[in-house]
Amino acid sequence: MIQETARRLGLGGLALAVATFSVQQAQGYSFNQVVPDVRQPASLSGGSACPVRAHRPTGSGSVAVQWSTAFGTNPVAILTQDQTTSGRLNEIEQAIQQSLGVWTGVSGTTLTPASPAPLARTAVANACGSDGLNSICFDQNDAAFTPGVLAFTRVITADRIGEQIGSAISAEVGQILDADIYFSSSDPRTAFATPLALFTNPNAYDLESVLTHELGHFLGFSHSAVWSAIMFPFAPAPGTYAGPRPTAQQPDAPLAEDDRTGLRALYPDPNDMVHTGTITGRILAANPLSLLISPPGVTGIFGAQVVAVDASSGAAMGGAIGGWSCSGAGPAQFDGTYVLERLAAGGGTSYKIYAEPLNGAVNPAAVSNATSSLCRNAMTDAGWPAAASCIVPPVDTSLTTHMRPSP
Numbered sequence: 001m002i003q004e005t006a007r008r009l010g011l012g013g014l015a016l017a018v019a020t021f022s023v024q025q026a027q028g029y030s031f032n033q034v035v036p037d038v039r040q041p042a043s044l045s046g047g048s049a050c051p052v053r054a055h056r057p058t059g060s061g062s063v064a065v066q067w068s069t070a071f072g073t074n075p076v077a078i079l080t081q082d083q084t085t086s087g088r089l090n091e092i093e094q095a096i097q098q099s100l101g102v103w104t105g106v107s108g109t110t111l112t113p114a115s116p117a118p119l120a121r122t123a124v125a126n127a128c129g130s131d132g133l134n135s136i137c138f139d140q141n142d143a144a145f146t147p148g149v150l151a152f153t154r155v156i157t158a159d160r161i162g163e164q165i166g167s168a169i170s171a172e173v174g175q176i177l178d179a180d181i182y183f184s185s186s187d188p189r190t191a192f193a194t195p196l197a198l199f200t201n202p203n204a205y206d207l208e209s210v211l212t213h214e215l216g217h218f219l220g221f222s223h224s225a226v227w228s229a230i231m232f233p234f235a236p237a238p239g240t241y242a243g244p245r246p247t248a249q250q251p252d253a254p255l256a257e258d259d260r261t262g263l264r265a266l267y268p269d270p271n272d273m274v275h276t277g278t279i280t281g282r283i284l285a286a287n288p289l290s291l292l293i294s295p296p297g298v299t300g301i302f303g304a305q306v307v308a309v310d311a312s313s314g315a316a317m318g319g320a321i322g323g324w325s326c327s328g329a330g331p332a333q334f335d336g337t338y339v340l341e342r343l344a345a346g347g348g349t350s351y352k353i354y355a356e357p358l359n360g361a362v363n364p365a366a367v368s369n370a371t372s373s374l375c376r377n378a379m380t381d382a383g384w385p386a387a388a389s390c391i392v393p394p395v396d397t398s399l400t401t402h403m404r405p406s407p
Contacts, residue, residue, distance in 0.1 A: 030222040030321045030370035031055075031266060035331070036173045037159045038388045039381070044160040045173065049330030049388035051374050052174035054157040054220040055266055057134050064117045067096055067136040070125035072185030077138055079204050081196035092207070093119060095194045096136065098246050099211040102230075103219060105251030108264045108272035108342070111219075113251075128180035130156060132166025134218070136211070139185045150190060150235055151183045151210050153217035179218040181211070195245065202239030209242040210235055212254055220266050222370035225305045225362035226258040226316050233366045258307075261318030264342035277345030279308055282336040283322055283355055283399075295393045300336015303364060303371060303395030304355045308340045311350040317343060321370050322355070323396075331390040332374045357397045364395035371395060 032054035036045040046052075057063050069089055071078050080091045096119060104111045128137040144152050156178040158170030168177040184190050193204035209230075216231045224231040228243075236242045243254035252260065264275050283301040302323030307316050322338025343351065358364050364371065377389035 030224065030367050031220050031262070032155060032157065032217075032222055032369040033373045034157045034159050034174055035373065035376045037381075038330075038385060039383055040160045044162060047329065048326075049332075049376070049390075050326035050328075051332060053266060054155060054176055055174055056172075056220075057176040057179050057218060062117045063111075063115050063134070064120070065096075065100070065134050065136065066120040066122050066127065067093070068125065068127040068138060068140070069121050069123055070127075070137075070139045072139045075188050075191060077183065077185040077191060078207065079191055079193040079197045079201045081194065081200075089121070091194050091196060093121075095208050096211065098195075098251075099208050099215055101251045102212050102246050102254050103215055103252070103263065105246070106255065106260050106263050108260075108269050108275045109267040110269050111263070111267050128154070128182055130165055130178055132164075132168030132178050134179045136181045136183075138183045140182055141186055142182055144182070145184050145186070149184065150205060151181065151214055153179060153181045153214045155179045155217060155220075176218075176220065181214045181218060183210070195241070198239065198241070205235055205238055206241040208245075209254065212242070216259065219263070221262060222368075223362065223366045224258055224262070224319070225356075225358060225360075225367070226256060226307065226319055227361075228256040228316065229258040230255050231259055231262070233362055257315055257317045258319060261340075261342055265318075268342060272342075274346075275342045275344050277341075277343035277349070279340040279343065279351065279353065281306075281338060281353070283338060284336050295334075295391060297390070298334045298393045300334065301355075301396050301399055302334050302336070302393050303397070304338075304357055304399060306338040306340065306353060306355045308343060308351040308353055311352050317351065321358075321367055324374060329388065331376075331388050332392075334390075334393050355399075357399050358395060359397040364397065 033051040034054060035049055035051050038045050038049050078092055080088045082088055082091050100116050104113045104115050126140050127135045128140050155176055156165060158175045158177050160173060161170055163170040165177045170177055191204040192207040193201040194207050198206055213230050221231050223233045230242055246253050283304050304322055305319055306322045307319035310317050318340055320338050320340055323336055324332045324334050325337035326332045372392055375390035375392045376384055378384045
């Protein structure tokens with residue numbers, strides 16, 4: 001399993017999110033969210049309690065990543081084809097570069113192959129931590145490594161301008177100040193193999209697939225309930241990999257359309273004139289009386305996955321965890337609203353929409369970073385103003401759906 005974690009720290013209430021990748025025991029695109037700290041002046045918080053997507057890992061004008069060359073050796077955690085000291089490091093670094101290239105190879109986003117800074121190496125074994133440096137660690141134990149967890153990403157997001165961790169200072173609300181990726185190194189049953197070594201090590205997990213998934217969390221994604229998405233919560237079986245391998249012609253080949261649409265929504269390119277479509281609506285109870293037992297303020301179904309399917313090909317083009325909206329000063333309103341954005345438009349393109357509960361392989365816990373952090377109140381944050389307060393209702397997993405055509 002891949003695991004993600006989130007937390008809130010300090011005076012500004014930094015949000016920490018943790019996401020994990022796991023073996024299967026375990027929205028379309030959904031994102032880590034943070035509510036701005038409206039206890040601060042509006043010049044720092046923006047003056048609104050509406051949730052903001054986590055985005056833009058901190059770097060010196062670009063996305064900076066370092067990786068630790070300390071590896072587990074008993075058992076061997078990372079298997080490579082080249083067993084020389086320098087060759088092993090180069091082979092692992094190539095897998096990291098290719099995984100980064102998967103996300104920077106998507107058209108219609110502001111992430112480009114030039115976005116990441118040159119990869120840096122560090123010999124420090126415990127390089128991952130709340131230090132403002134984005135790190136990948138292969139030999140660092142952590143309490144998040146519970147049974148079944150293969151890797152996880154810990155993300156710290158600013159809830160106000162000027163929040164600081166190490167040398168990283170937020171220029172906007174929602175900015176990722178620190179993102180660290182941890183790989184399991186102490187489980188004798190778990191090993192990872194580079195693409196060159198996977199064929200001869202069929203019992204190992206594909207390093208590139210797991211890292212590509214974790215980099216999605218690094219960029220701000222929560223999990224997806226679309227099974228073909230790289231952000232699906234479960235790793236491919238040992239000896240296999242997720243989707244096609246990246247190529248020079250299609251570096252983003254391992255991604256599903258759901259992943260690409262989500263990235264366009266998270267890092268939209270204002271010059272993209274293709275993916276401009278938006279579909280919005282509400283998921284409502286057929287019997288409004290059923291909402292009488294819901295918490296106050298809940299006027300629609302919360303937490304269903306809504307997916308846009310290409311009417312011609314049947315492919316899932318993008319989805320969202322629906323059920324809320326927010327405007328003005330906020331806070332979030334649980335009115336059943338969903339928004340599917342950055343869809344291809346024009347040229348006769350049409351979509352079919354369906355909604356489903358999260359009661360299968362992907363359950364509400366797997367997307368908690370996209371749902372549980374939509375509200376803050378005086379119980380969670382001392383001195384939080386009542387007008388900006390809300391309580392996230394339970395995700396509804398018992399619904400059955402009937403689609404009603406638009407007028």
